[in-house]
Every structure is written in structure tokens, then in C-alpha cells.
Amino acid sequence: MKKILNNPADYVDEMLDGLVAAHPESYRRLGEGGRVIARAGGPVQGKVGIVSGGGSGHLPTFTGYVGPGLLDACSIGNVFAGPSVGDCVDAMRAADGGAGVLRLYGNYGGDRMNFDMAGEMLEMEGMETTSVLVADDVASAGPEERAKRRGVAGLVYAYKIAGAMAERPGTTLGEVTAAARKAVSATASIGVALTPCIVPESGKPTFSIADDEMEMGMGIHGEPGIWRGPLRRADEIAGEMLDRLLADTGIGRGERVSVLVNSLGATPHEELYILYRHLARRLAEAGVTVGLPLVGRYATSMEMAGASLTLLRLDGELEALLRAPANCPFWSL
Structure with a gap:
């Protein structure tokens, strides 16, 4: 690369x-x-x-x-x-x-x-x-x-x-x-990786993965995930990520969350919004309200292809702080 x-x-x-x-x-x-x-x-x-x-x-x-x-x-x-x-x-x-x-x-x-x-x-x-x-x-x-x-x-x-x-x-x-x-x-995350990245000083990929494979749960430095297997459809990927986070956090009907769909570097916004489309529908069906969705590049891993999903369980205090003014070139609401 x-x-x-x-x-x-x-x-x-x-x-x-x-x-x-x-x-x-x-x-x-x-x-x-x-x-x-x-x-x-x-x-x-x-x-x-x-x-x-x-x-x-x-x-x-x-x-x-x-x-x-x-x-x-x-x-x-x-x-x-x-x-x-x-x-x-x-x-x-x-x-x-x-x-x-x-x-x-x-x-x-x-x-x-x-x-x-x-x-x-x-x-x-x-x-x-x-x-x-x-x-x-x-x-x-x-x-x-x-x-x-x-x-x-x-x-x-x-x-x-x-x-x-x-x-x-x-x-x-x-x-x-x-x-x-x-x-x-109040926060929980999980990622999915499709390709490695290359650290400039080493000049080598951080890990190897076949062109038709993905790894669920891989860390942002290439740490081992939960499973590796054939690349799945976007709705299946989003669904499994959400299921794992809901099971871990216990978030359920009547609650309010912020959702962060994050590119690990190479994944374009178009594909992030395809993931968010499914997530928004699933959360609505579960009776969970999305208070503030964030979709984009917020925490990357060089040019790694993949995405992460983060849920923040909201209450009045956390939502007010999340919506408060902030100013830097990489943050906007």
C-alpha cells in the first residue's frame, strides 16, 4: 500500500x-x-x-x-x-x-x-x-x-x-x-475490521486478512476479535454489533441513547450511513430513542477499512453536556 x-x-x-x-x-x-x-x-x-x-x-x-x-x-x-x-x-x-x-x-x-x-x-x-x-x-x-x-x-x-x-x-x-x-x-463499543493498515515506520500490514473476510471485534491496533469469517451483508454486520452492545449494556425499551457510527479510516460515509439506516430501524423497533446520532470519522486506525459502533446511555445530565457548545476543527453537531 x-x-x-x-x-x-x-x-x-x-x-x-x-x-x-x-x-x-x-x-x-x-x-x-x-x-x-x-x-x-x-x-x-x-x-x-x-x-x-x-x-x-x-x-x-x-x-x-x-x-x-x-x-x-x-x-x-x-x-x-x-x-x-x-x-x-x-x-x-x-x-x-x-x-x-x-x-x-x-x-x-x-x-x-x-x-x-x-x-x-x-x-x-x-x-x-x-x-x-x-x-x-x-x-x-x-x-x-x-x-x-x-x-x-x-x-x-x-x-x-x-x-x-x-x-x-x-x-x-x-x-x-x-x-x-x-x-x-454509560458507554460501550464494538468494531469490525475488513482490512489492515500499515504503520509508516514498519512498512508492513498490522495483520493479514483475506479479501473476502471480516473480523468482528478486532481492536484498533489489530488486536484479536471475537470471530473471523466471510464478509457479511451490511444489515447483518450492524445487527450483530447492536445485539452485542444491547446484551452487554442492558439498554432497552423506554431508554434514550446517543449512537456513534465511526469509520476506522478507509470506510466512506456512504457505508456508515448504510449501517446507521439499519441501526436506527432496529433501535426504534426496540423502543429505544436516539437522542444524538454521530456518523463519521471520529477515532480512526490509519487507513484500516472497517467501522465501530458506540452506544452512550443518556440521562438528562449527559445529554445536556453532550449538546453543550464545543469548538475544534473536528467536532460539530
Whole structure:
């Protein structure tokens, strides 16, 4: 597979330079050679800061969601590799407006280790911090082992809800942290992969799959899924994904949800709307109301073909936070 790049070793840094050059009103890059994106206007004094991070290769996650009503700063590493401790520290400092900083990121070992270390270092300097892990991928562990689940597209809901809470005047770090935890506990996701992607530095596909095959439940880095078999019709794919999420969450008649149908990179909007068509009909038949559908590229895996489905169980508070204003080049309602 061909890629548009110069030197593979410069892939992430040149992407960050281009991101900031294209959107100077939204983003700034910190330091010489650092991999931290922060709000263009700097930290908001008196507001709880929110930071995230992870490997590159998932735009708009992670750095794309820096902006009012969302994240304050974000650190990233190489493609599919976690950010460094130093960049995590710099991101937290860039987000600090004096009211504490929430670390909000996916449940991956390298991210946990480096963000925890950064948090400990800054807490020794007097910064107040908390941490919330997003673990929404139902294919990676059962309900009884929810804490072991991977964090995938559910990160987007956590960013939006925590970010909206942090924008409310006088909100404390504890309140923002509670909102993030509430969002995470109300979120469940599952993905389906049709093709691999290629990490620029390796130049090789992340996994192999036949042209007529799909894998249900595969992770965004090529982690093993639930089953692999012949490619199915769109309605069958959407139906199985929804069935698995409803069984896991217990969402049923009379409830209200937000639905995120997400492209893993190569899948076009046309195919996402074919999936959503079936999902909307099935949810209506089940007596479940869709409060806010999101269809598009929200959390990708380079050029992987496939999609993920995320459900967020809504109540009045979560829906109000989800609908609150936010501003970044990758978010719109």
C-alpha cells in the first residue's frame, strides 16, 4: 500500500506541524521537537484542565479534540505507540489553569504507565490531578472484567462530556472527574475490521486478512476479535454489533441513547450511513430513542477499512453536556 510521506521517521512531527499550520486559531505545538498540542490561547485560568494522549494514527483522536468544551492539551507518540513521560508532563502543565488537571485516556499499558508517572511527578510539585481510564470495547473483555477492556471510540463521548462540565464556571476537579466516570460507565463499543493498515515506520500490514473476510471485534491496533469469517451483508454486520452492545449494556425499551457510527479510516460515509439506516430501524423497533446520532470519522486506525459502533446511555445530565457548545476543527453537531 502506498503512503504520502517523506521520511517515515518524520511522519508524526510533520503531521503535527501541518495540523497547527492549518488551524492556528485552534492549536499550538509546545516546545522544540515536543509532541504536545494545546489550545491556541493557552490555559484558562480558574478552569479544570483536561489532558489526553496516546499513539498517533487515530486522528481526530487524540490531538484533534483540543479546544473549548473538549480537551485543553494532548500528548502523542509514534504511530500506535504511547506518548513519552516528558510530553505527558508538558501537556498537563499546558492545561493547568490552577483548578487541577484531569488525565483522561484509553486503557492501554504504555499510556497508563507514562501518564501515571507524569501525574505523580506533578503532584509532588503541588498540582492536583485525577485520572479516568476509558474502557469501552466489549469485545476485549466481558462485563465482569470491564476494567480490562480497551479504550476505543468511547473516548470521544468522554472528552465531550468532561469538557463541557469543565467549561461550567466554578466546576471543581472532583465534579469534572465524576462526569468523565459517568460517561465512561454509560458507554460501550464494538468494531469490525475488513482490512489492515500499515504503520509508516514498519512498512508492513498490522495483520493479514483475506479479501473476502471480516473480523468482528478486532481492536484498533489489530488486536484479536471475537470471530473471523466471510464478509457479511451490511444489515447483518450492524445487527450483530447492536445485539452485542444491547446484551452487554442492558439498554432497552423506554431508554434514550446517543449512537456513534465511526469509520476506522478507509470506510466512506456512504457505508456508515448504510449501517446507521439499519441501526436506527432496529433501535426504534426496540423502543429505544436516539437522542444524538454521530456518523463519521471520529477515532480512526490509519487507513484500516472497517467501522465501530458506540452506544452512550443518556440521562438528562449527559445529554445536556453532550449538546453543550464545543469548538475544534473536528467536532460539530
